[in-house]
Amino acid sequence: MSATRRINILTSAVFLFSMSGAVAMLYTIDHMERRAVAQQSLYINSPQVLRRLSLGYTGLLADIYWTRAVQYFGEQHHKGSGDFRLLAPLLEVTTELDPRLLPAYQFGANFLAPKPPAGAGLPGSALALMKYGIAHNPDQWRLYYNLGFLYYTELKDYAKAADAFMQGARLPNTNPFMPILAAQMAQHAGEFDTARMLWFTTYQSTKDTNIRENAVEHLQALRVDEDVTQLEQLVARYREKTNRIPANMGELEREGFIRGVPVDPKGHPYKLMADGRIEVQDPQNIFFITKGLPPGAKSPVPPPVHQPDTK
């Protein structure tokens, strides 16, 4: 074997060994628990400076920051951390770099507003984000819809929710549900039908499967809340009539209060408890419900969302 050939074989072996070693080492570094400040820091937190540094390629930079915001939220959510302090600055940088990046407003407000563990518990920041989005995209009915939704679900300010829906309803390309939502909000803000319509509009106005699944889960939860409310009212009426609590659903049926044994959206019959309360059979599998839970149980939330479709 010639000297050159020997060197080539040896160098190839060194090349392959060092490449495998480098990849293995990088994998190990990746899986190290490093201090949050090192991993979770904004490269630059001034949108103005970033805009200048981007040499005009603000769209690409905004996409990177938006993706970072999604990853950051997903990671914190997955870890069950209540610390979302970088979320609002990340979204601020994203939307300042590209004020027309609509998913950053729509999803960003949903990340920011709900209380932990479902979100960051920062409804004020969510509101500021939505208002900034509307100021830069006044022709987008979806942003008014999201603003109204935020007022309704998190801030419980029904008058402002109705106003936001109404403004969105006046836009030329609005969704047909917007004027109905505005009217419904003005007259029947706290009712199940209003909430149902909101979630139905969410479902039918998006193609994103995560958002659709989320809307379906909320619609199912609303059905459970409504069923439990109605069934407990019927138990109360039965008690008024007979001076005792029914032993089971069959008694309610025999007395004509219900027709058949009612079931939850998962197909399980509701349970009638000894104290007259109604419970679902498997509370951990029906997310977002506020009624039908065992005493002291918290409303279950689904696992973290995947990256939303930003198209």
Place this chain on the structure above:
Amino acid sequence: MSAGRTDARISYIAFNTFREAVRDRVLYNLIAFALLLSGAAILVGEISIDIERLVVVNLGLTAVTIFGVVIAIFIGIGLVSKEIDKRTLYTVLSRPVRRWEFVVGKFFGLTGTLVVNTLFMAAGVLLALLYTAHKFEKMDLWVLVALYFIVLQFLIICALALFFSSFSTPLMSAVFTFALFIIGSLAEDLRGFARIAHGPGGLLATAIAYLVPNFSALNVISQVAHGDAVAGRLILYNSLYALLYSTMVISGAVLIFQRRNLK
């Protein structure tokens, strides 16, 4: 030059590379660095409140990185092509010097230049720290770790510049090396994106993400600026990573240079 020992031949080439860089006035960058750092240390003390140390560490270490990367790229890309243009390579290879020894010697010469340069700049950063805080603190030790990580980055960049220089023109080598520096600095995000991609595209993205150099784990500047410690394991893993990665790239350079027709 001794004809017998490989290490002697490599050392000779490395020393000549270093001497040539000094003769090319590369170390003059230290004057610009000193002016920048002392100016910033004085200016920030005048116009801001309580961020003097942060600025000295952030600006100082970032400047060390940028100056070093620029030197590594602009010297590294010409290491082979310049020797061919000036026809000195033929003189060297006509002696009992193997091609791989030439490449490895050039690599050590360039990294040696950068290490000396970094030592001077590190002294500058420490002096500026002393000027702002009037004393050294325990957390300043982590600044030295950050400087060590910067030297590790230079190892990889020197290897990349030499790799591209072994088969490409100086201009293209500079473009490729600088592009890989940028990509490598965003490597954590790149691997994050690869994790959320699925199917064959996801596999391809993961492979690329793991094969491009990882400079983000070697950048602990913001961490040490806040006085946070660097884990001992990270120092070990980063050292091994930089060593393995630069060995891989230099092996690639040797393989290409071995096959290159120099006639």
